[in-house]
Amino acid sequence: MGGNRIVVYKEPGRVEVEDHDMPKLEVPADVAQAKGMSREAPHAVILKNVSTNICGSDQHMVRGRTTAPPGQTLGHEITGEIIEKGDDVQFLDVGDIVTVPFNIACGRCRNCREGATGICVNVNPARAGSAYGYVDMGGWEGGQADYVMVPFADFNLMKFPDRDQALAKIRDLTMLSDIFPTGYHGAVSAGVTTGMTVYVAGAGPVGLAAAYSAHLLGAAVVIVGDLNKERLEQARSFGCETVDIGQSATLEEQIDQILRTNEVDCAVDAVGFEATGHGGGEEKPAQVLNDIMSITRAGGSLGIPGLYVTGDPGAADPDAKEGTLKVRLGLGWAKSHSFVTGQCPVLRYNRKLMMAILHDKAHIADAVNATVIPLEDAPRGYQEFDRGAARKYVLDPHGMIPAA
Missing domain, CATH: 3.40.50.720 (NAD(P)-binding Rossmann-like Domain)
Incomplete structure (x- = not known):
C-alpha cells in the first residue's frame, strides 16, 4: 500500500527514508496483548505532520549505542494536523493543529493521574514509560514521517488556539513536543x-x-x-x-x-x-x-x-x-x-511554555538555532548533527512551515 514516508534506522551511522503503510487507529499488538487492551483505538487520531524534529536521543540509537534493531522507526518530536479521529475522541476535531508530547500516556493509570506521564504503566509491556519511535518503548511507530497515529488523543494532545498564529510560530511551537x-x-x-x-x-x-x-x-x-x-x-x-x-x-x-x-x-x-x-x-x-x-x-x-x-x-x-x-x-x-x-512529563509544562511562545516571551527556536529541512533530507540532518552542528534540525514533510 505505502503512502507514508518514515525515517528508519538501518545500521550504526545510517538512516534511510522508507515508504511504509499509512498508520491505522490501532495500538501495537504487543501492547494490546500484554495490557489486555483492545487493538482497535477509537481514542486515537491520525496526524498529518506539520513538523517533526531530530533529537539527540535519536542519535544514541543511530550511533549504535542502544539495543535498537535495524528497522527501528524514528521520531518522537511531533506537531501535526488531525486528519482522522476515532469515535471516542470527544474534544478535538479534524483540522486542529496540535503538539504531541513525546511521552505516550494513557491518562488512566495511577502515574498519569498523578501527573507522572513519563512513566505511564499501560503503554509499554517492557517497563514504565513509552515514546514514539524509540527502542524498548512499546513498539509505537516513529513520528519522523508524513503521518503518525497518536493514542489517547484527548489526554495527550494540546491544541493550538489559532491555526494561523500556530503556523506563523511553528519553529518555536515544534519545540514543545520535547526539548x-x-x-x-x-x-x-x-x-x-x-x-x-x-x-x-x-x-x-x-x-x-x-x-x-x-x-x-x-x-x-x-x-x-x-x-x-x-x-x-x-x-x-x-x-x-x-x-x-x-x-x-x-x-x-x-x-x-x-x-x-x-x-x-x-x-x-x-x-x-x-x-x-x-x-x-x-x-x-x-x-x-x-x-x-x-x-x-x-x-x-x-x-x-x-x-x-x-x-x-x-x-x-x-x-x-x-x-x-x-x-x-x-x-x-x-x-x-x-x-x-528520568523522562520529562511534558504535559506538566507544555501549556505554560506555549503561552510564553504565543505571547512573545520565549523565542526558543532562535536559542537552539532551529534549521528546517525536508523530510527526505533527514539522513543529511543526522550526519551533520552527529558531527556537532550547532543546530536543531526540524523536518518539514509537507512544506507547511513558512519561510523564515
Missing part, C-alpha cells in the same frame, strides 16, 4: 529561581533549552560547558557564559574566573551517558554526573534530563553496557544533593 519542556524540566528540577547561578553541562539542543529556561526562571548567571566551540558560541548568543571543557584549565577554575567562586547553586546534566573526560578523549559515562556534584554547593539540586540507558552495546566496560556507572554517590550524599532523573 523545551525537557530543558525547562531540567532547570526546574535543579531548583532554578531568581538570582541563582546555574551550570548546564552540554550545549546540544536540550542543554541550550535548559540554559534558555534557566534565564526564563530568573537565573542571575547561566554557565554552559561543552567541547564544541560552535555550540558554545550558540549559547553565548542568548546571554550565557561558557566554559570549554577541552581547555587545560579545570572546570572549577573556569567557573571561578566567571563567578569568583568555584561553585554554582545548582546544575543540569544535558549530556547523558555518552560523556567524555575533561579535555575530551576517552569516554567516561559518569563524568558529567561526578562533575556537577563537584561544582554544586552543598544543599544544591541536580536536574538530570540527559539520557542514561540500561543497554549500551558500545560501552567501554561491561558494567556500563548495562547502565552501571562509577558515580560518586558518597560525594552527593555528603553535600546533601537532590537528584531528579
